[in-house]
Amino acid sequence: MVTGIQSRETGTKAVWEGSLEELRGLVTERAMTGETMLLNMGPHHPSTHGVLRLLLELDGEQIVTCLPDIGFLHTGIEKNIEDKTYEKGVPLTDRMDYLSPMSNNMAFCLAVEKLAEVDVPERARIIRVICLELARIASHMVWLGTHALDMGAMSVFLYCFREREHILRIFEMISGQRMMGSYLRPGGVWRDLPPEFYKAVTDFITYFEPKVDDYEALLTRNPIWLDRTQGVGILEPEVALAWGVTGACLRGSGVNWDVRKAMPYSDYDTYDFDVPLGEHGDVYDRFLCRVQEVRQSVRILKQAMKRLPKKGPFRSDNRKFVPPPRRELGQSMEAVIHHFKLWTHGFDAPDEEVYVSLESPRGEIGCYLHGTGGNKPRRVHFKTPSFMHISALPVMSEGYLLADMIAIIGSVDIVLGDCDR
Amino acid sequence: MHIPPPLDATDALKQHFGADVLYSKQFRGETTIAVNPASLAEIMLFLRNTPGLVFNFLSDISAVDYYPHIPSDERPERFGVAYHLYSMLYNRRLRVKVFAAEETPVVPTIIGVFPAAGWLEREIMDMMGVKFEGNPDQRRLLMPDDWDGHPHRRDYPMGKETVQFSFNVEEILKHKPSASK
Numbered sequence: 001m002v003t004g005i006q007s008r009e010t011g012t013k014a015v016w017e018g019s020l021e022e023l024r025g026l027v028t029e030r031a032m033t034g035e036t037m038l039l040n041m042g043p044h045h046p047s048t049h050g051v052l053r054l055l056l057e058l059d060g061e062q063i064v065t066c067l068p069d070i071g072f073l074h075t076g077i078e079k080n081i082e083d084k085t086y087e088k089g090v091p092l093t094d095r096m097d098y099l100s101p102m103s104n105n106m107a108f109c110l111a112v113e114k115l116a117e118v119d120v121p122e123r124a125r126i127i128r129v130i131c132l133e134l135a136r137i138a139s140h141m142v143w144l145g146t147h148a149l150d151m152g153a154m155s156v157f158l159y160c161f162r163e164r165e166h167i168l169r170i171f172e173m174i175s176g177q178r179m180m181g182s183y184l185r186p187g188g189v190w191r192d193l194p195p196e197f198y199k200a201v202t203d204f205i206t207y208f209e210p211k212v213d214d215y216e217a218l219l220t221r222n223p224i225w226l227d228r229t230q231g232v233g234i235l236e237p238e239v240a241l242a243w244g245v246t247g248a249c250l251r252g253s254g255v256n257w258d259v260r261k262a263m264p265y266s267d268y269d270t271y272d273f274d275v276p277l278g279e280h281g282d283v284y285d286r287f288l289c290r291v292q293e294v295r296q297s298v299r300i301l302k303q304a305m306k307r308l309p310k311k312g313p314f315r316s317d318n319r320k321f322v323p324p325p326r327r328e329l330g331q332s333m334e335a336v337i338h339h340f341k342l343w344t345h346g347f348d349a350p351d352e353e354v355y356v357s358l359e360s361p362r363g364e365i366g367c368y369l370h371g372t373g374g375n376k377p378r379r380v381h382f383k384t385p386s387f388m389h390i391s392a393l394p395v396m397s398e399g400y401l402l403a404d405m406i407a408i409i410g411s412v413d414i415v416l417g418d419c420d421r
Numbered sequence: 422m423h424i425p426p427p428l429d430a431t432d433a434l435k436q437h438f439g440a441d442v443l444y445s446k447q448f449r450g451e452t453t454i455a456v457n458p459a460s461l462a463e464i465m466l467f468l469r470n471t472p473g474l475v476f477n478f479l480s481d482i483s484a485v486d487y488y489p490h491i492p493s494d495e496r497p498e499r500f501g502v503a504y505h506l507y508s509m510l511y512n513r514r515l516r517v518k519v520f521a522a523e524e525t526p527v528v529p530t531i532i533g534v535f536p537a538a539g540w541l542e543r544e545i546m547d548m549m550g551v552k553f554e555g556n557p558d559q560r561r562l563l564m565p566d567d568w569d570g571h572p573h574r575r576d577y578p579m580g581k582e583t584v585q586f587s588f589n590v591e592e593i594l595k596h597k598p599s600a601s602k
Binding site: 076080243 | 448449451453477478479480481483484485486487503505509512514516535536537539540541544557558561562563564565573575577579
């Protein structure tokens with residue numbers, strides 16, 4: 001195992017434990033002769049946002065190549081879901097992208113619904129949109145705060161986390177959990193919204209909307225911010241497409257592709273919103289895109305709150321897939337049978353494969369689901385945006401300075417749980 | 422700008438590659454085309470560059486293990502590798518599928534057509550044990566370098582197995598032959 005630190009003696013003990021031979025072909029020949037330096041960044045570096053290790057080849061302060069090393073947060077989520085019935089797989093998906101668990105729930109639920117043909121009532125689809133957009137705002141708040149913090153703007157961080165707290169309280173209100181709610185389930189959502197939810201969200205929208213201007217006032221024209229972000233980490237549109245980059249990173253390069261618009265799910269085509277685009281594909285444009293996305297999310301939230309009825313079904317009433325409500329259990333024998341059947345055996349799905357994708361705050365999150373014909377999947381695979389973005393880090397960072405690396409990592413908004421699964 | 426009308430991917434592939442297309446099927450509105458792995462790279466290049474197809478974006482590569490494997494027309498080999506392509510111009514998806522044999526699971530890389538395949542292939546090499554010939558980076562991606570076995574295989578135990586002692590190790594290994602390879 002290579003520790004990735006340039007061979008040198010520290011007192012009596014050499015810190016280099018592996019041989020450079022293992023890296024032949026992955027780093028340039030100049031590294032083999034010692035002309036360039038290999039530097040280990042992470043897995044404990046605060047700006048790696050988790051446990052990411054980068055092996056950097058440096059020529060002075062300039063990055064020649066970058067070899068990301070992932071897998072520190074691998075938790076075998078895909079393998080574990082294979083051993084669970086479809087509904088019991090949902091809580092595991094929460095733990096992948098821990099900054100927006102709702103998007104992961106949604107990806108898995110959409111796949112299960114497509115495979116097993118479960119219907120979702122209209123009100124549940126509206127609730128899902130509200131949850132997804134709240135999750136997007138919460139996730140972008142963490143991104144903005146930590147990205148600015150990495151570059152030395154401390155106060156933005158505190159403001160952003162203050163706003164995120166409001167959203168987490170709303171999530172706790174509806175699901176009982178601040179983060180890992182597992183609120184979206186195949187066929188709809190777990191339970192009905194509490195009465196105080198409506199006021200909480202409307203209050204949040206009125207409170208939050210002017211706040212975005214505050215962050216923009218702090219950063220968008222800040223000369224230090226401009227110096228650190230403009231012209232850094234440039235990603236050409238063709239390169240971005242070739243490397244599978246999605247989300248705000250792709251749109252920052254000027255490619256107009258948003259899954260919500262291209263392949264609408266959950267009635268996104270009936271909402272009125274714009275897809276913000278960048279021009280230069282640098283860190284600054286990605287920043288602008290995400291900040292505008294937050295404004296668009298607020299727009300969607302307003303429309304969704306307007307059309308959300310106070311009463312109505314929140315989950316499919318197909319008893320073959322969705323357990324009956326508790327009040328029916330005392331009166332109906334059939335309800336007891338369905339309840340027992342669903343919580344012991346679950347439901348069966350055909351021995352076929354489906355692929356769905358949706359727009360998570362970070363980019364396109366895809367779920368490949370292969371059934372067995374029984375109650376458990378044969379294979380679940382999540383294509384996660386962070387995974388693709390980290391694999392594209394080398395092309396984004398080549399030729400820039402080591403200090404720019406911090407800005408680039410911050411701008412692609414990686415979550416290592418999302419990457420390693 | 423003139424945009425040529427979309428072509429049917431199955432027809433176009435059958436016309437150009439003939440017997441290399443094993444079968445094509447529809448499920449829930451998704452098209453799956455199984456092809457011969459030997460000409461995978463050319464097929465990918467064809468799908469990406471032909472006007473009327475332009476599958477210019479590789480969304481995902483995932484592998485599936487059909488253990489215990491019973492050969493059939495639809496699943497000729499134990500391992501299936503599914504490539505999910507997307508065409509931004511025509512806004513449609515396509516799944517290209519290849520199969521790899523149990524004894525020598527090898528599939529050619531498509532890194533020359535889609536650079537994004539690099540890590541996706543490495544993940545499958547690591548987790549499913551399907552080798553991608555031609556991928557310049559053959560190291561493990563998610564699991565530690567010294568890990569034994571490929572966790573996403575269906576015969577790889579998911580906990581719950583008997584605790585291994587020296588007196589029963591042979592008995593245990595008998596039941597999971599491919600996991601220890």
